Amino acid sequence: MNNSAANTGRVLWAGLRALLVLTVICGVLYPLAVTGIAQVAFPGKANGSEIKDASGKVVGSELIGQTYNLPLKEGEETPTPDLKWFQPRPSNGLGTNSVNTQYSIILSGATNRSGDNEDLITWVKDAKAAVVRDNSTADHKVKPSDVPADAVTSSGSGLDPHISPEYAKLQAHRVAERNKLTVDQVDRLVAEHTDDRILGFIGEPRVNVLKLNIALKDLVAKG
Amino acid sequence: MSPVLAGVLQLVALVVALGLSYRPLGDHMAKVYSSEKHLRPEKWIYKAIGANPNVEMRWPAYLRGVLAFSVVGVLFLYLLQRLQGSLPGSLGFVSIDPDQAFNTAASFVANTNWQSYYGEQAMGHVVQTGGLAVQNFVSAAVGIAVAVALVRGFARSRTGELGNFWADLVRGVVRILLPISVIGALVLVACGAIQNFSGIHEVGRFTGGSQQWNGGAVASQEVIKELGTNGGGYFNANSAHPFENPNGLSNLFEIYLILVIPFALTRTFGRMVGSLRQGYAILATMATIWLVFTGLMLWTEFAGRGPAFEIAGGAMEGKETRFGIAASAIFSVATTLTSTGAVNSFHSSNTGFGGGINLLGMQLGEIAPGGVGSGLYGMLIMAVIAVFLAGLMVGRTPEYLGKKIGTREIKFAACYILVTPALVLGFTAASFVLDTPANSMTNSGAHGFSEILYAYTSGANNNGSAFAGLNADTQWFNSTIGIAMLLGRFLPMVFVLALAGSLAEQKPVPETAGTLRTEKPLFTGLLVGTIMIITGLTYFPALALGPLAEGLAA
Numbered sequence: 001m002n003n004s005a006a007n008t009g010r011v012l013w014a015g016l017r018a019l020l021v022l023t024v025i026c027g028v029l030y031p032l033a034v035t036g037i038a039q040v041a042f043p044g045k046a047n048g049s050e051i052k053d054a055s056g057k058v059v060g061s062e063l064i065g066q067t068y069n070l071p072l073k074e075g076e077e078t079p080t081p082d083l084k085w086f087q088p089r090p091s092n093g094l095g096t097n098s099v100n101t102q103y104s105i106i107l108s109g110a111t112n113r114s115g116d117n118e119d120l121i122t123w124v125k126d127a128k129a130a131v132v133r134d135n136s137t138a139d140h141k142v143k144p145s146d147v148p149a150d151a152v153t154s155s156g157s158g159l160d161p162h163i164s165p166e167y168a169k170l171q172a173h174r175v176a177e178r179n180k181l182t183v184d185q186v187d188r189l190v191a192e193h194t195d196d197r198i199l200g201f202i203g204e205p206r207v208n209v210l211k212l213n214i215a216l217k218d219l220v221a222k223g
Numbered sequence: 224m225s226p227v228l229a230g231v232l233q234l235v236a237l238v239v240a241l242g243l244s245y246r247p248l249g250d251h252m253a254k255v256y257s258s259e260k261h262l263r264p265e266k267w268i269y270k271a272i273g274a275n276p277n278v279e280m281r282w283p284a285y286l287r288g289v290l291a292f293s294v295v296g297v298l299f300l301y302l303l304q305r306l307q308g309s310l311p312g313s314l315g316f317v318s319i320d321p322d323q324a325f326n327t328a329a330s331f332v333a334n335t336n337w338q339s340y341y342g343e344q345a346m347g348h349v350v351q352t353g354g355l356a357v358q359n360f361v362s363a364a365v366g367i368a369v370a371v372a373l374v375r376g377f378a379r380s381r382t383g384e385l386g387n388f389w390a391d392l393v394r395g396v397v398r399i400l401l402p403i404s405v406i407g408a409l410v411l412v413a414c415g416a417i418q419n420f421s422g423i424h425e426v427g428r429f430t431g432g433s434q435q436w437n438g439g440a441v442a443s444q445e446v447i448k449e450l451g452t453n454g455g456g457y458f459n460a461n462s463a464h465p466f467e468n469p470n471g472l473s474n475l476f477e478i479y480l481i482l483v484i485p486f487a488l489t490r491t492f493g494r495m496v497g498s499l500r501q502g503y504a505i506l507a508t509m510a511t512i513w514l515v516f517t518g519l520m521l522w523t524e525f526a527g528r529g530p531a532f533e534i535a536g537g538a539m540e541g542k543e544t545r546f547g548i549a550a551s552a553i554f555s556v557a558t559t560l561t562s563t564g565a566v567n568s569f570h571s572s573n574t575g576f577g578g579g580i581n582l583l584g585m586q587l588g589e590i591a592p593g594g595v596g597s598g599l600y601g602m603l604i605m606a607v608i609a610v611f612l613a614g615l616m617v618g619r620t621p622e623y624l625g626k627k628i629g630t631r632e633i634k635f636a637a638c639y640i641l642v643t644p645a646l647v648l649g650f651t652a653a654s655f656v657l658d659t660p661a662n663s664m665t666n667s668g669a670h671g672f673s674e675i676l677y678a679y680t681s682g683a684n685n686n687g688s689a690f691a692g693l694n695a696d697t698q699w700f701n702s703t704i705g706i707a708m709l710l711g712r713f714l715p716m717v718f719v720l721a722l723a724g725s726l727a728e729q730k731p732v733p734e735t736a737g738t739l740r741t742e743k744p745l746f747t748g749l750l751v752g753t754i755m756i757i758t759g760l761t762y763f764p765a766l767a768l769g770p771l772a773e774g775l776a777a
Contacts, residue, residue: 008287014274015291018389019299019361021271022396026447027357030401031440034408038418038442041409046418048436048466050426058427063415063465064436066429082430089544093569095459099344100316103423105435107341108460110541110569112692114578114670115529115777124535149527149537150544156463156551156568162544201224201232203471204547213429 053214054221060210065091065161068213083134084178086163086171086216088209089150090127094158108157127152131170140173140183162206165194179220189215230521230549233475237553240479241486248483249490249502255398256371256391257495268393276390281383282724285372288388289365289716293332296358297709300328303354304346313347314422322701329705331358333712334366334594336448336455336564336687337704339696343437343458348420355455356444360404363451364395366562366596369716370488373600374495376723377624383728385720399484400451407446407480414476415469416442441466449480452594454564454687462554462567463543474550474567481557481565485592486510488599496624500742505602507747512591512754513560516580520552523576528777532574541569552577559584562594564687571666571674571690575777578670578690579770582677585684586762587754588643594685600719602750606741607636607722609753613739623741625731635722642714644761646683646707651676651765653703660699665692669776673769678704683711 038046049062060066065088069079081087095107113120128144131151135142148166172186179186193212196205261269261276269276280288301324303310308318319327323339330337336359340346346355368391375385412418421438428434441457445467448454458464468474486506493502525548527538542551551568558565559581570581584591590601607623611633614621621628628636654660654675664671670690677690682704689695695704740746 008291011287011291012295014272014389015288015293015295016299018268018272018274018292018392019295019357021268022361022393023299023353023357025268026360026396026401027353030404031352031356031443034405034412034443035418035420035440037409038412042412045415046412046442047421048417048419048426048438049415049469053429059429060426060434061436061465063469064434065465066434068430085429093541095341097344099341100314102315103344103435105343105423105437107343108458108464109341110460110463110572110691112569112571112665112690113531113540114571114666114692114773115532115538115540115574116668116670116773117531117666120531120540120572121534124531124540128534145536147536149532149535149539152535153537153540153542155539155543156541156566157458157460157465157543159460159465160543160545161465164544197224197229198471201229202236202475203545203550204226204229206544210429 051210051214054218059214062208062211063161065089065159066210081134083174085213086168086175086209089160089163090123090152090154091158092123092154106159108159110156110158111154124152135170135174137173137177142170146170161208161210163209165190165205165207168194168207168212175216179216181219185219189219226547226549227521227525230553233550234517234553237475237478241482244483245487245490248487250494252399252487252491253494255394256386256491262397265393265397269389272389274389276387276393278387279384280387282385282720285385285388286717286720289369289720290713292365292392293713296332296361297328300331300354300358301325303350304328307347307350310349312349316345316347319345322698323696326701326705329709330687331355331453331455332362333685333708334362334451334453334562334597335682335685335708335712336453337682337689337708338455338459338687339701341459342456348422348439351444351457352440356440356447359444359447359451359453359455360396360400361392363400363447363453363595364392366594367395367399367484367488368392368596369719370596370599373603373719373723374492376726377626378496379727380729380731383724385723385727400447403450404443404446407450407476408442410476411442411445411473414473415465416445416473417466418442445477446480448565449477449563450484452481452485452561452563454558456565462565463569468567470545471550474546474554477565478554478557481561481563482592484595485561485598488596492599498742501624504742504747505606507744508750509590509592509598509602511747511751512587513556516560516584517553517556520556520577520580521549523574523580524548524552527574528774529574530777538574541572543567555581556584558688559686560587560589560591560593562589562597562685564681566688569691570688571692575770575774578673579766579774581688582673582680582766582770583758583762585680585686586647587758588640589684589686590754597685604636604639604719605754606750607632608640608757609746609750610739610741611636612753613749619737622732622738625734626726626729627732631725632722635718635725639715639718640757643683643711646711647676647679648765650679650703650707654699657699660697663694663697663700665694669769669772673773676765676769679707682707685712
């Protein structure tokens with residue numbers, strides 16, 4: 001009996017020592033080594049792929065989606081999208097920091113609603129109506145069937161930096177009108193900022209909304 | 224190019240990449256676990272542990288090593304979270320509540336990585352990098368060690384000795400997981416995954432003002448989270464978060480990392496039992512199930528049935544634009560057929576049938592190809608059952624790899640396959656009988672039922688993915704899922720090691736004309752059938768109430 005207790009103690013002690021050694025290797029040395037190499041070899045990417053606008057100011061990350069809204073008016077609960085800019089996908093699953101409130105961190109996340117969920121059906125319907133309404137101009141009417149799926153659904157992270165090329169093209173008429181540009185100019189801008197699948201088959205074609213809006217801002221500034 | 228064709232090509236590329244790694248990695252792992260030599264750094268580690276790596280262990284000693292190491296792991300991780308508020312380098316994050324800390328500690332030690340917390344706002348650098356990521360390595364190495372012990376049980380005779388747990392643990396980390404992780408992490412950074420220690424910092428916004436971002440050692444954790452089939456994300460959105468999985472290429476690479484060791488272990492198995500063709504038969508079984516499930520998932524997700532998806536014009540809810548439907552479907556099958564549970568799209572917003580495929584994948588016991596190590600030993604247990612059933616049909620004493628499958632062996636195998644269904648169905652039923660657990664559901668009806676069924680399926684099978692509509696951060700779910708994860712991980716290991724010990728003691732049975740040829744396609748067919756029938760009979764009623772009801776209504 002005593003023997004087996006001592007035995008158990010010895011194995012647990014070995015286990016603890018193993019854990020501590022492996023913690024030093026896998027939890028300290030390994031991440032430090034990788035960070036060191038990454039910071040030398042890919043400093044921009046390792047630090048979040050920040051991008052600057054024409055004036056040299058950091059305006060975000062090319063990987064993290066943003067909202068392009070008008071400043072919140074008094075009495076308004078949800079901000080109105082600023083239709084001058086290309087709009088991203090909905091993000092109904094994003095959360096706000098509730099634990100460590102010295103920070104205001106955005107919590108990435110999805111809606112987790114199923115296909116037959118009433119909330120989701122309402123969100124999709126409302127989003128579709130809004131896309132049709134916002135993007136129809138005097139001489140260009142958007143049909144509900146023109147609206148691609150990504151325009152009315154929330155992404156997995158809620159931070160999707162991209163929209164589909166179809167959704168970008170659909171917004172061109174509105175963006176041109178609001179910025180007093182020709183539709184051709186905006187179409188060209190969208191085409192220039194459309195990334196095809198990697199190597200022709202990996203992932204999906206996409207348009208980075210932040211990069212597109214930065215280019216749009218430049219174009220408008222140039223007149 | 225159509226999205227469907229692009230998806231098929233991505234799948235082909237994945238198969239080619241896995242095929243190219245199969246031989247070198249499988250042979251390398253066989254050498255790692257057979258070699259007599261110790262590398263110099265390993266000798267230092269053994270000295271620090273105070274263990275002699277050359278001592279052979281019988282199964283009870285091997286099991287004691289596994290359990291002692293894991294118990295210490297749970298306690299250490301629990302304390303780290305409970306003390307987070309007072310530790311330096313925690314970014315001011317507070318200590319985790321007891322029930323959530325228990326759940327998370329159990330989860331990472333059990334190779335599950337169920338997340339009832341939000342990574343962004345709960346875990347600082349110290350817990351993430353020094354606690355969670357470490358368990359990603361070692362829980363994976365423990366899984367492979369147990370699988371290797373079982374393989375030795377088949378390969379050895381008249382001994383009962385299964386190897387040395389400490390040597391297997393250390394070698395798995397030092398010679399397999401770490402080297403691949405270093406390279407893989409740099410590949411992910413090159414794609415855009417972040418790797419820094421800049422804490423939480425302000426970054427400008429396009430429309431003015433600023434936003435707050437988490438920095439962190441993300442790429443180094445991401446790679447081992449996939450490679451070790453762990454699955455716990457740095458961020459709440461897991462591999463859907465652009466900092467974890469920045470583009471289509473990183474996505475395909477992550478799927479590759481998830482599958483590469485579990486598939487290659489069948490080669491290791493073949494090498495160690497002295498017949499590569501036995502390994503191929505197991506590989507063929509795994510690959511068949513994986514490809515069929517992936518095909519079905521692609522079909523149902525592209526079809527996009529379900530009221531909301533039909534109005535939207537496609538099942539893009541919970542999916543990222545850069546991955547689209549195809550790459551999300553391939554990922555979600557890979558993650559649920561292994562014990563990974565990382566997600567690049569949110570399974571709760573899959574179509575009804577899609578969610579059912581995720582559930583069934585885990586309920587098969589995650590053996591196609593399964594978690595690192597756990598996939599192989601799970602599949603070998605099913606092979607024992609299949610051989611037993613075949614033996615019953617012809618009235619012969621069943622044997623597998625030259626070992627008799629007698630009463631003792633079949634009892635251990637039967638206990639193994641009963642553990643997880645008992646946990647899953649028992650806890651799911653209990654949750655519905657009680658008043659409050661059901662309040663955690665976001666969706667109602669069939670999908671609400673699936674949320675809770677999914678939670679226990681994922682926990683007991685050590686997957687860790689979720690129908691994340693369920694608010695699982697309650698005392699009930701934190702405690703019961705925590706228990707399900709621990710029992711679902713370690714009870715099966717007890718039976719596996721006991722079986723291994725019993726096999727290693729036997730003397731080999733010579734092969735005769737009446738021996739079932741387990742390296743032939745016929746056996747692969749029998750094995751696939753056994754897996755589907757056993758799982759199907761166990762879970763069909765529960766699946767009918769959840770995903771099947773939802774899918775058929777759509």
